[in-house]
Amino acid sequence: MPVDGAPQGVINVIDGIVEPERVCELRGTIKRAEHMHEVQSVQPTIKKRRTKAKTVITFSDRGLARVYSPHNDALVITLHVNNLDIKRILIGQESSCKIIYYETFKQLKLEDKDLAPATSPLVGFNSMPKWLVGKIILLVKIGSVTRQVEFWVLKVLSSYNIILGRD
Template structure:
């Protein structure tokens, strides 16, 4: 029996199933690379609207399991530390160090007409990014991201919408990381204290 015939038979039995919506296909092609500087190994860095503010230098990291907001942005959004809820799970930074969070807060993130409430873990460590958006946001939005194509694609009102990455900003962030000198005690000074 053909698939089309099965669909017709099922539709005759259950009228709700007859109204099947066609979902847009999320994917990337060579055309999506137009305008991208190739070859590259740039991070995917975008701008988003968070709590009504346009926020730049947002890194999209599809490997992370939590959204991270750095303290400078948190304060820049006019939020107070007493607004945070406790968050007691340890986080591991890119360099393998354990980071203790300041807490957690739920904030609206707007993507086109969609507004999604996202839980951010607030940390007070150096980063050239203002925040890291991760799998929870991507999954809630139904989005897919591609560092190669420097885009995030998501379904919206029966269409595929895009958020474009900014390679120039991604490269500026990389340079900032390379130039950053962490505050580390010299070994000679540490030995004197012993």
């Protein structure tokens, strides 16, 4: 499905489950979960290889007009996916996976039959394994760049529609 042209619709927000007063409480839980994930994960040996050129997204000082520094705010963007603009996409600096939540997946008018099987759980949420519904490759456009991105589909509640991890 082409991603050029005007979007056919917009996916805004999935209701969140985190109240603002619980953020500090959850921060410690998240840190413990990240630590447990790091301790329990097995990392393959990384072979040195040639790095390919990556597209870099930059921001000017104009974008900081209403931001109080220093800050640790999350970077939340909008992407064009399957002819829809999807809002509330978190850029996760400490994550290496790309997650699309099941409710967002369904709003893209996709079906379970479009998914490839996923055979391993995702660890990192509450340090409990979460089984993936499957995985899917979607065309994603940001600015003038269009790429195929493999997403893991996860069926849990989230304040975000997608989480994009580092490459």
